[in-house]
Every structure is written in C-alpha cells, then in structure tokens.
Amino acid sequence: MASADRATESEESLVSLYRPSTILPIARHRDALLYLVENYPVTIVVGQTGSGKTTQLPQYLHQARWTEEGKIIACTQPRRVAATTVATRVAEEMGVRLGEEVGYSIRFEDMTSPRTRIKYMTDGMLLREALVDPLLSRYSVVMIDEAHERSLSTDVLLGILKKIRRRRKDLRIVVSSATLQAEEFARFFGDEGESGEEERGGNRDEGDGDGGRKELAKIISLEGRCYPVDVLYLEEPAENYLEKAMQTVFDIHLKARSMNMHFPDKPSNVQALTSTLNKYRRVKGTFWREEIETAISTIMERAGDLHPRAPQILPLPLYAGLPSDEQLAVFDPAPENHRKVIVSTNIAEASVTIENIVFVIDCGFVKLRAFDPRTGIEALSVVPVSRASATQRAGRAGRTRTGKCFRLYTQRAFNDVMTEMGVPEIQRSNLAPVLLQLKALGIDNVVRFDFITPPPSELMARALELLFSLGALDDYARLTKPLGLRMAEMPVDPMTAKILLNSVNFQCTDQILSIAAMTSVQNVFITHEGSKKPAESAKRKFAVEEGDHLTLLNVYQAFAPKFNKPNAAKWCKDHYLNFRALSRAVSVCQQLRRYLDKFNLRVSSEGGGGTPTGEGIRRCLATGYFAHAARMQPDGSFRSVNGMQLWAHPSSVMFNRKADWVVFHEVVETGKKTFIRDVTVIEKDWLLEYAPGFYQLRK
DNA sequence: GAGCACTGC
Secondary structure (H helix, E strand, C coil): CCCCCCCCCCCHHHCCCCCCHHHCHHHHHHHHHHHHHHHCCEEEEECCCCCCHHHHHHHHHHHCCCCHHHCEEEEEECCHHHHHHHHHHHHHHHCCCCCCCEEEEECCEEECCCCCCEEEEEHHHHHHHHHHCCCCCCEEEEEECCHHHCCHHHHHHHHHHHHHHHHCCCCEEEEEECHHHHHHHHHHHHCCCCCCCCCCCCCCCCCCCCCCCCCCEEEEECCCCCCCEEEEEECCCCCCHHHHHHHHHHHHHHHHHHHHHHCCCCCCCCCCCCCCCCEEEEECCCCCHHHHHHHHHHHHHHHCCCCCCCCEEEEEEECCCCCHHHHHHHHCCCCCCEEEEEEECCHHHHCCCCCCEEEEEECCEEEEEEEECCCCEEEEEEEECCHHHHHHHHHHHHCCCCEEEEEEEEHHHHHHHCCCCCCCHHHCCCCHHHHHHHHHCCCCCHHHCCCCCCCCHHHHHHHHHHHHHCCCECCCCCECCCHHHHHHHCCCCHHHHHHHHHHHHHCCHHHHHHHHHHHHCCCCECCCCCCHHHHHHHHHCCCCCCEHHHHHHHHHHHHHHHCCCCCHHHHHHHCCECHHHHHHHHHHHHHHHHHHHHCCCCCCCCCHHHCCCCHHHHHHHHHHHHHHEEEECCCCCEEECCCCEEEECCCCCCCCCCCCEEEEEEEEECCCCEEEEEEEEECHHHHHHHCHHHHHHCC
16 A cells, blocks of 8 residues: 555556556466465455456456356445446456446446356445345355445445355355455454354354364455555644645645645655646545635636746546536546646545546545434534545555655644544444345344444444334334335335335325435536526426425426436526436336336325325325424424434525424534435324324333 | 535445
8 A cells, every 4th residue: 555654666667558467466366366265265355456356356266167057256346337347347358248248237237148257246236136145146256346445235245245155155255355454354254153164064053163173264465556655744733724735736736846845744755747747636525515616716716826838727626416527527638738636525535536646635534424323313524534544545646656645634643633444334324224134134133143343232223213113123123024025125215115115005106206216316406607596596496385305396297208308408407407317316216116016006196195285295204204303493493303403404495484393304414504405394293193103212 | 594425226
C-alpha cells in the first residue's frame, strides 16, 4: 500500500500502454493459487488494485477445470459497475462473447446463459440466489472480491458461506482482502469448532474437533502494482478545510516544483513535472453539493488571476447526484495547457477511478449513514476517516506514477484520532432487512449467527422488534407465512415490502407500486443551472397538499405513459425532472409488480386510492411506516415517537406547512438540523389501529 | 426559508 514509509524506488520505466495478462503480478503465483484452492477450503488473497486477481483468478480456476460438470465460478463485487466492466474485460481476454462462457448478473441485467462458467455478480445478487438455492449448489468456487470493504451483503455472505461449507465439502471459497484484514478473515474461517478433515471425513458430526485438525484457511499475498506516494501533513489543524483545500490547489499549481512551503515537515522530494500537465483531485468527505460547487466557482474566479500564458486550471465537480454526462467530463482529457482539478465526494474513493491523478488532497472526513438504535432511525453523520481509508485515498495518487498526497490534518490526528479501520456497515445499519433475509434462509437463531463482526445487540433487538411489529415474525420470532416470507423475497426494505403486500387490502396496488418505486430512486426533481424559480413552480404543479408520497405519485403517473416515447427526456427536462431517475423508477415498479403477480395478489387500483385525499393510500403507508411517525410541535418542528426533534426538509411539500401527525420515508442529518424527507399527513388513530403493539411497547 | 456520503436487491 502506498504510504509515507514506502520505499521510494520508482517503476516508471516499466510503464507500458498494454500489459498482457501473462506479466501481471498474479501470473507468477498461478500455481501457488491453484494449489491452495485445491487443498484448502478457503483461500484469502491479498492483492491491490492492479494485481489482476479479479480478472485472472477466475480464469485460472476455469483452466484448472473447476468448471467441469456444469459448475460455475462466482466472483462477487460490491458495485454493479465493477461486475459489468470486469466481465466485459474477461470475455475479451478469453475471446468469447459476453454472456456466454463469461457473464455477469446484476439487478435488472442478467447477462448469463446456460453456457456461462465464470459469473461476475453483485454480492447482493448472490445473496438473493441463496434464497432459491440455499447451498449455492451451482457454484464450485465462490470468490468474494473486495471483502475488505465490508459491505453489508459481503458480511452476510461470508457468514452464510461458512455455514454452507460445513454441508458442502466440495465448495471452495476465495476471499480477496486488503493486507490489514487478511488475518481476520483467516481466523473467521479457520475457527470452525469442528473437524477440519473435510476431504476425507465429510460425514463427521459438527463439533467433533479432536485431533487431525487441519488449517482451513490460507493467506496468499500478490504483489501489487502502484507507485510510491509521498504523504504530507499540516503542522496545525486547518480552521477552514474548504479554504485550505483551495489554497492547496493553487499551491500545487503554482509551486509544484518547490511545494514544501506549506508542508514543512517533509523534505520537498518534488516530482519533476513533464511537459504534459498532471491532474489532481481532492477526495473529500464533508462537503456537499453546494460546497463542491462553491469550491468550483471560487477556484474558477481565482484562476482568473493566473497569467494568460501560464498553465491554467480546469476545475470539475464530481458527485453522485450530478447528471451522468457531467460526471463523465472528469474523464475527458484536459485542454492543452490546463490542469484538471476534480473536486469530489467520496464517490471517487472506491467507485470511480480517474487515471493520471498525481496529487490528492484529503480533508480527512467522511459522511456515514448510521442507524441509531435509540431512535430507531438511520441518519448521516460526519466522522474522521479511518487510517485504512486515508491510505486508500492516498493510493489514488500513485496509479500512474509517483504522486503526492496532502492531508489537511496533522500527523498527530492521523495517529491518535483516527481508528485503524472503519466500523463495518453491519455494525451501524438497520438490521431489519438482514435479519429478515437470514430468517428466510432458514437461519432461525439469528442472534447466534456467525457474523465476522457481530453487530451490537441493541441493533439486533431493534430489528427484531420492528419485524415483529410489521408482522413478519411471530411471537416466537419465527418467520410468518406467507407475509414474512414474501417480505423477505421482495427487493425492498421491510417497511416498503409491507405496504406493497398490504396495498391489496386498500385497493391501491398500482399507486403503492409507483410510490415504492419513486421513493427508492434519488434526485427526482432537478434544477437547471441558475433556474431555481421555474423549477420550484414546475414542482408545484405536481404538489399535493397531503404530502410528498402523493406528489411523487403524481409525477410518476404523468411520466409513465411517456416512458419509451421519443420525447420523454425532453418532457422531463421541461418539467425539471430527472429522466434517468424516473426511468429507473419504471424498472423498479415493473420488477415489484412481478413479485405481486407471483404471489397471486390481484393488482387492483380501484377504491380507496382514488379518493381526492388519497386516504386509502395514506392509510396503507401508515401500515408500514408507523415506526417513522412524528407529530408537529407549536414551533413547526416535528417530534418523533422517540422524542427526536425533526424538521421537514426544504424539498418537502410539507416544508412550512401545518400538519398534525405525519409519516416519513427517511431522515437526513446535516450540521445543525435533522430533516425528514418524503413526508405525508396521516391520522393518529391509524397508528394505533395498524400498529397497536408497537405503540403499546413505547407508550 | 434551507440544502440531501456511497452502494445494493
């Protein structure tokens, strides 16, 4: 991993445009890898980006005949885009058509065929397959890639795989990890409490651990490929990180050759810039959209002072909410005599890789979604990044050549304040969806489930309580049938699943389908450059007094007939709506409808939903979202059932509007206030009617 | 009258 302590020798002379797979670092380890997979149930592969593990290892296994007798090699990824791009690349390397021997499977896209032997997929997708095939019997090898990211689905998969392995001695598990966590994975799989002689003693009882114990998991390290990165710290903490970041941008730009001025704790060791200008970006965590845009315009303004013939700066924003064509702009080569400066959220930390980054400015913070068991609500909060995360950010500067990373914090903060590793998602998430899924997989005793990092018991208790109140679990915490089982099968969170399944009783299936789809996509409403007023008035045309859910339904109903028509995108633009988000909502809606069809729930949209105030729809919402209820206070804020003070988000139609009781979709915490988004007016009596147990529990 | 990390099924 690139860091300040790394030796400074450079591999620049080895740079080549095309690297045939035979000379990737992994090629030298081919035999060792195959030996381990052959002889050990679990192989932990430690290797950095660029080592070739993701693309090569499945091919080696295929060549070594792990795909005989119709078996498949699975390789999971935490992100869709990784699954598709890697599959495309491997199909090319193998000279086959994508979807035949090599394919991928992600939500809405199954690019596989009966001939597929190597299958890249999202981790969530494999988890879903386990619901249908609990032993994952189609697969001979399951490779969990990027396991060190510890995504929710990856953690659940690891626990399930460990369980499956006891029943399937032929299964091989490969876990790819960063150095820091390799031992933890090995310990997890190694600590079986049962005999390790799975090759010979497949029929031995569990828990028989005497004698003949064999190591179950082996670690193998592949040399990575990256250049040294010089890491520099501030001497004093920055008062204003945004300002400091912009100063640093100009320091780098103007003084790249003697840039030790603001970072005196390190000798200059300056990278001589070649005639082509190098790009750099800052990886950030605490800025939001407006801050990024502020930084962009400020940099642009200050860049006006540069000598016209001096090298210029081209600042570019990058965040998930940006329209995709603007996102893609960061990949365009800079015009001649320009240096690209990419100001981004942490979308660039793991999801997007921009080549030719030589400088990274790391502000040292990250915004995380965390579930508060006390309030039962998920919210965002700002925390210092972990050292592992900071190392990852710094490493982004060393992809093409030796680079520099400017950390906008002190070395002391790095050593004393930051933790070694971030808290895994499973320890800070709403576990209701996870536990529901485990129950559906037949794992009844979820409290004793073998999590690699067990979640806090408060999170477990909260999740069980919610699932019980939703009717997914019975008095003995067993999955109810059909309700709980159906809820687990649907690809939405339990509260949404509940309103979908319940919509039949309120004769508003169509409407709830549309609402569920709309709340699952983000950024429905957009504003064009400098066009706040018209966007607001466009939105008012869809607005419904009773709240955001019905407003979203109006938007969906207006859009749906235009979907797939040639002028749909233009219609969206004219109405200040996000075409891509709405198109995705249509896909989600269709998928959810197929589930209801499968359950033989007659899709009907007559009756309650059709009334002017949408009472049936709002009642139905209350049957799932009762845990997200709040009451308006005299000062205009809301008070949640747990006593939290909440404010209607400015984007809500309930913003500055009078109401009594409401339910809401989600909570967003910013610096000063906690906001609720997607808010709908309900009656207090409905809460007592549909969730009497829940409201008795907390009085 | 104030402003939404990032994924995934």
